[in-house]
Amino acid sequence: MKRSNAAKFAAVAAASMLALTACDNAADDGSGDGSGDGDAASELKVGLAYDVGGRGDRSFNDSAFRGLEQAAEELGVQTQDFEPADGEPDSAKEERLTTMAEEGYDVIIAVGFAYDGAIQSVAPEYPEVDFAIVDSEVEGIDNVTSLVFAEEQASFLAGAAAALTTEEDHVGFIGGVETPLIHKFEAGFVAGAEHVNEDINVEIDYLSQPPDMSGFSDPARGREVAQAQYDRGADVIYHAAGASGNGVLESAVSNDFTFIGVDSDQYVNAEDAQKPHVLTSAIKQVDVSVFELISAAAEGDVEGGIQRFDLSDGGVDYTTSNEESIEPIQEELDALKEQIVAGEIEVPTQP
Known part of the structure; x- marks a missing residue:
């Protein structure tokens, strides 16, 4: 996923505001108007693991969910979101990511710096899976994209x-x-x-x-x-x-x-x-960065590494x-x- 320019970021952000209702499991078919081949996108499985507080915080996690939901609606990808347990140990996060990888998720997005250790432990074991983490800079792992903001x-x-x-x-x-x-x-x-x-x-x-x-x-x-x-x-x-x-x-x-x-x-x-x-x-446009990552995955064009977003590009x-x-x-x-x-x-x- 290449860094967005301000115009593209704004356009995706505007579209994401339309996605405010719940989406729990799989999207229907690949008939959305997203980029890439519809049939290929409909076979893509995307899992998103929330940070502390989970969905309903009206803040960070909900923003990530909007990006996931937009991808389901526009790209036709299959999506599932996962809630954390209150006071869970770090090992639970590692187990959650591992389970998702074992269950065949092609893209796994971890919301929050609390997943840093889990991502670094799990991602190298599943090099065919595209992992992403929001708010933490993970370097040196080819299949991990870090989405960080100013x-x-x-x-x-x-x-x-x-x-x-x-x-x-x-x-x-x-x-x-x-x-x-x-x-x-x-x-x-x-x-x-x-x-x-x-x-x-x-x-x-x-x-x-x-x-x-x-x-x-x-x-x-x-x-x-x-x-x-x-x-x-x-x-x-x-x-x-x-x-x-x-x-x-x-x-x-x-x-x-x-x-x-x-x-x-x-x-x-x-x-x-x-x-x-x-x-x-x-x-911070977590929703836009999540949607763009999934869109890049649907096109087979995810780039690992650190993606930074700030005022200059509308991030x-x-x-x-x-x-x-x-x-x-x-x-x-x-x-x-x-x-x-x-x-x-x-x-x-x-x-």
Whole structure:
């Protein structure tokens, strides 16, 4: 799979928004309008293993699912998704990938850095299978494609949006689990907020520490920490906490503060009563990268190695679905976006 240009990325992203209903097992036949030979595509079996929190997080996992679903509908490939168990050991991830390979899946996609060790262990044993992992850089294994994103760039725009809309000069960041990946979200958010207002107060909390990954799947804890940040004065809160972010949004509604989502467009996914509280979301197009990988596999053209996506190609961005709220600051955000793409602003990846 070759790196997409911005136009192609945008086109696939737009198409993926049409795929929002459930798809559990196999697509019907190869009559979709995807690229490649329909009969060949219909014989392709694709399995996707979710990260902590599973489908329904309105965030990272749901984005991956949309890409899988789009491939089933447009390419006619056979698909199956697999949920993790709460608190499962790393060995369970390895067993899951091995079972999928043994059952004849041609493409196996692991969502999340937690699968890094499992991918590195299992993929070399099945060289005929195309493996992919989202959010982890795996090198030196020919049949593994790493799909990685410049989360810090989208988070910078989220931080700028928070600083431009706060009434208290006091904002918050809630990370699910304190890992190097989530540090990228934190670093970008703080840099963006301080770029707009160097004196802004930024609350920072994590819901759990490794090896405890429950911070990505604990909405009650997310709601509790968001309440604490609000009580300390934060009136705009951004999360990078997976399904726990649903609790952050609940707290935003209860306390009437502003919420910034992550990974998926959480305004689109929100309930009607929640939508006014969602300013924007710092998204990464996991769905598009998953669809493009499967499309390349259907054409027999998967390239292993690291595929990087950032603001320049539309791989990450901020959303404008809540037009009423985002329109007053959109010009400033777009100017910052252009400066990042041009290299005039260098966004940190570590706090």
